[in-house]
Amino acid sequence: MNDGSSLTTPPGLLPAGLMDLLPPQAEREAALIEALMEGFARYGYERVKPPLLEFEEGLLGGSGAAVAEQTFRLMDPVSQRMMGLRADTTPQVARIAATRLGQQTRPLRLCYAGQVLRVRGSELAPSRQLAQAGVELIGGAAPEADAEVALVAAEALARVGVTGITLDVTLPRMAQALLDAAGIEDALAQRLIRALDRKDAAAVTALAEGAGPVALLLPRLLAAAGPAGPALAVLRDAELPEAARAIAENAARIIEAIAARAPGLRITLDPVEFRGFRYHVGVAFTIFGPGQSGELAKGGRYLSANDEPATGMTLYPDAVLRAAPPAPPRPRCFLPLGTPAAAGAALREQGFATVAALAAEDAPGALRCTHVWDGANPVPLVQKG
Incomplete structure (x- = not known):
């Protein structure tokens, strides 16, 4: 009887979610990443190169805690301390800014490119090893900083031939700000959050009825999702509590700054969308490619390793390659x-x-x-x- 101990892994078999990138795709990806990095450098973003592995407490501190469940861990045979393989590069850049570059004048403009590894893929994106290329602007709290990283990412995409993109702006703290102001009990608040997450307008309306006028803003803002202009008008006209009003006004300034510099860019706004990394504290961005090419980039406002204001955008070269026109092969x-x-x-x-x-x-x-x-x-x- 075979107990399985003699079974061998067939040559070339890789773990689920991992793959080899072969010619000419590997060369295309490398050339694309360098083109994106050149686009970042044109705006003064300087390249950093964090390591693949770090000690667990450093890697998962601050904003890194948001990706702790997606982080592979292993024991360092040299120090006998636990280490983690990065699942996202942004927390590492935040650490570099707070420590190695802590004395440099703000704002810092940093960029990076490299691979990340995650414990699990998703149904839509099953790959567990991903390429990233991104920008981080650290130490700038003005709305113009958020606008800049969105515009730099959009221009970098244009440089590699990706046009017809849509910038989707979300306000991850808006729904919670409204729930807090409404004073809703925790059980009902959790049901409302689940309904908002599912975009179930009927359930949101039913749950909000009887919970006060502030709660009734939730179905109204859920229905406002769409082109940024009309969505901002709904926010301006709504009787928002103070904390929510500050979020809305900040978003309006950012969107206006983007539209002024890129009038042809399609911008949408979803006021009560809160998906994504939990470390976002202001506006969050997603760039969608034309047609069915999906998400090309994500980013937004967060607090750096020492609670310093920061904002950034991460591009996904594998998705960008699908949206970019094929480059002519080298003869x-x-x-x-x-x-x-x-x-x-x-x-x-x-x-x-x-x-x-x-x-x-x-x-x-x-x-x-x-x-x-x-x-x-x-x-x-x-x-x-």
């Missing part, structure tokens, strides 16, 4: 045996990848070449079929 020129080194160098200067024959039986077609050097020029290969 590959086959160099027969005996081709002078100078000829190959000249071709590489022209943008070709050169594939040198190593043996007489090497064939350009089998090596996926698009051209062959005839002794004077790169000649396109005729594709069969």
Whole structure:
């Protein structure tokens, strides 16, 4: 009887949610990330490179606590202390800003690119290893700071050919501010939160009735979700309590600043949406791509490692690749045996990848070449079929 102890993992089998990225997709992703990073650098964002692993208490402190359940943990054989593999890069950048760059003049503009690993994927995004590229503006509390990170992300996407995006603005603290002001008992408040999370307008209305005028604002604001202009008008006209009014006015200033600099950008507003990382304390952003390309970026306002005001945006290169127009592949020129080194160098200067024959039986077609050097020029290969 086989108890399973002799079973071996087939070569090439990877854990669920992990995958190899092969040519030419791996090269496309790398080129895309560098193009995004160049877009960030144009606005003064300087690159940092945090480690993949950190001690658990540092990685999961502050805003990192929001991703604790998604963090892989392991024992460091050197220090005998627990470490975590990052599930999100933003808390690491916040730590760097508060410690290594704690004495630098604010606001800090930092950017990053790298991989993160999560314990679980989702139904829509089952991958557990993700590429990220993002910007963090730390030490700036003005609405213009939030507007800047949204605009920098939108322009970076435009630079890689992604147009027709939509910037969705949400107010993660608005629903709770209204519930607190209404003085609703905890059991009813939790039922309202669940109904809001499901976007169940009928349930929200039914639960809010009899809970006072402030609670009745919830179904009204739920119905206001849509283009930013009309949604802001609903917020302006509503009799909001003081804390909720401050949230609405801050959102209005941010959206106005974005619209002034990018009048063609589609902006939507959902006043009572609160999904996403729990560390967001002001507006939160999601950038949706055209058609069915889904979420390209997420971000928003949070408190840095030492309660410093901060805001940022994380882009997801795998999703951006699906939305971006395919880049033309680099042409590959086959160099027969005996081709002078100078000829190959000249071709590489022209943008070709050169594939040198190593043996007489090497064939350009089998090596996926698009051209062959005839002794004077790169000649396109005729594709069969």
